[in-house]
Amino acid sequence: MLEQPTSKAGWTRVRFDxxxxxxxxxxxxxxxxxxxxxxxxxxLDPESLRIRRWGEPTDxxxxxxxxxxxxxxxGKRRVYQRKVAVAEFEGICSAHAMVLRAKPGxxxxxxxxxxxxxxxxxxxxxxxxxxxLSPTINWKALAAEEFxxxxxxxxxxxxxALLAVQDSVEGVHSLISATxxxxxxxxxxxxxxxxxxxxxxxxxxxxxxxxxxSPVAASSETGHWVLALSAISKCGYxxxxxxxxxxxxxxxxxRIKKGDLVVSRxxxxxxxxxxxxxxxxxADVSYPDTMMRIAVDPNIISTSYLEMCLRSVSCRRQxxxxxxxxxxxxxxxxxxxxxxxxxxxxxxxRQGEILEDVAQFTDALxxxxxxxxxxxxxxxxxxxxxxxxxxxx
Numbered sequence: 001m002l003e004q005p006t007s008k009a010g011w012t013r014v015r016f017d018x019x020x021x022x023x024x025x026x027x028x029x030x031x032x033x034x035x036x037x038x039x040x041x042x043x044l045d046p047e048s049l050r051i052r053r054w055g056e057p058t059d060x061x062x063x064x065x066x067x068x069x070x071x072x073x074x075g076k077r078r079v080y081q082r083k084v085a086v087a088e089f090e091g092i093c094s095a096h097a098m099v100l101r102a103k104p105g106x107x108x109x110x111x112x113x114x115x116x117x118x119x120x121x122x123x124x125x126x127x128x129x130x131x132x133l134s135p136t137i138n139w140k141a142l143a144a145e146e147f148x149x150x151x152x153x154x155x156x157x158x159x160x161a162l163l164a165v166q167d168s169v170e171g172v173h174s175l176i177s178a179t180x181x182x183x184x185x186x187x188x189x190x191x192x193x194x195x196x197x198x199x200x201x202x203x204x205x206x207x208x209x210x211x212x213x214s215p216v217a218a219s220s221e222t223g224h225w226v227l228a229l230s231a232i233s234k235c236g237y238x239x240x241x242x243x244x245x246x247x248x249x250x251x252x253x254x255r256i257k258k259g260d261l262v263v264s265r266x267x268x269x270x271x272x273x274x275x276x277x278x279x280x281x282x283a284d285v286s287y288p289d290t291m292m293r294i295a296v297d298p299n300i301i302s303t304s305y306l307e308m309c310l311r312s313v314s315c316r317r318q319x320x321x322x323x324x325x326x327x328x329x330x331x332x333x334x335x336x337x338x339x340x341x342x343x344x345x346x347x348x349x350r351q352g353e354i355l356e357d358v359a360q361f362t363d364a365l366x367x368x369x370x371x372x373x374x375x376x377x378x379x380x381x382x383x384x385x386x387x388x389x390x391x392x393x
Contacts, residue, residue: 008148010154011148011149011150012148013146013149014147014149015144016144017143019112020072020112023065023067023071023100025066026064026065027064027092030057033057033066035091037056037089038057038059038060038091039073039091039097040093040094041075041077041094041096042229042330044084046241047117047376049084049114050173051085052173053270054091064093065092065099066091067091067099069089070086070109071099071100072087072101072113073098074098076137078135079126081230082117084116084117085113100112108156110159111159114159114379115387117380117383120147121147128142158383165375165378176365176368179361180234183358183361184311184313191344194350196346197344197345198342200341200343201341204300204343205294205296205297206297208335209263209293209294210293211265211289212293213288214226214290215248217246218245221244222245223247224247225284226242226251226285226288227256227262228242228243229264229266229267232263232264232271233369237279238369239280239369242285245286252286254286255283255285259278261275261277261296261303261307262275262291263276265291265292265334266331266332267330268331269331272319273316273338275306275310275311300348301345301348302352304355305351305354308355309344315343318341318342319333322338322341
C-alpha cells in the first residue's frame, strides 16, 4: 500500500472536508428535475474523468442527486472500480454516487479529481468502505480522512501536465470511434457483396445461452478473477477489467476460456447485447451473471465472425428492440429472445476471407485500446508517484 510522505516542504495536511464539500441536493422526482441528463454509475468509465454517455431523467424514478458543471461525481459503491468523473453539464446522478465540489481557496479545483484518481486516495477510500457484498464509503468517514497536499502552485503545475495527458486520452478515444465506424462499414460492405443468408442465431447454437455467476468480491487477490461488465466495450474485449473474487464451485463452473464468446446481458441501451471474444489463454477468470456465453457450431460459424455480426448496425437494432427493463439506464436481454436474432451467414471459408480483409481495422482497434489503457495508467501514475514521494512535483 502506498504511504504518504510524513513531511514535505510546503505541503499541508488537511482533512478531506477542508478541501471538498458534499453536495446533497436531493431530487425525489427525477422527471421534474428540469434537466436533460441522468448519470448512473453504469455510465461512468473506470479511470476516466470524462462522462461520455448518460440516460434521461424520465428513465429513473427513485431519489437522485443534482450536480452542476465542474462538480465531481464519485462512485461510493465498490470504489475499487475507480469511478470518478467531472461533470461538464448540469444533470442528476445516482444516489450511489457522491457529488463533491472543490473548495477553491483550499485546493486547485482541477487538481482534486486527479488527486482522487490516485492509488493513495483509492486505497484509503477502499479501506474505510463498509459492507461485504457491496462495500460503500460514506461522507462522514471520508470527510474525516487526512491527506497531505502540495502547495497550490505545485498543484497548478501538476494539473498542467495531467491535462496534457488527458488531451492524449481524448485523442485516442476519437481515433477508436472513427476506426470502429470504418470497421463496421467495411464488414457490412463485404456482407452486401457476399449476398449473405439471414439465419436465426439459435439455429447455429450448440447449447442454450448460459448466464455467468457473480461471486463474492474479495478484498485482496485470491488468484481468481471475474470479468467486470466494463470488460466488454464497443470495440470488443478490454484487457485488465477484472475483479478478485472468492473461489467456490459456482465461480469455477462459470470460468471462461480463450475463444469463448459472451454478450452483455444487462447494461445501458447503448451497450446491452454487445459481444466480445475472450482472447487470453488462462483458466483463472470467470464471467458474471451480467453476461451470457454463446456456444456455436465452429463448422458453420466462427466466434470472431459472429462477434462482428453482433456489432453490425442491423444486429444492434434487433438486440436493442428486444432489450427490456423498467428504465433504459439498465436494460436486459434473455437467451430465448437472443436466439431469434437474425445473423447474416456466409460459408466458413468466406467468413475467414472477410475477417482477413477487415483485420487492419481490428488490429488498429486493439493497438488503440492498449494505447488508451497505457495513457490512462500514465495519468494516474504521475499523481501517484508525486504523492508517494517517488518524484518531486
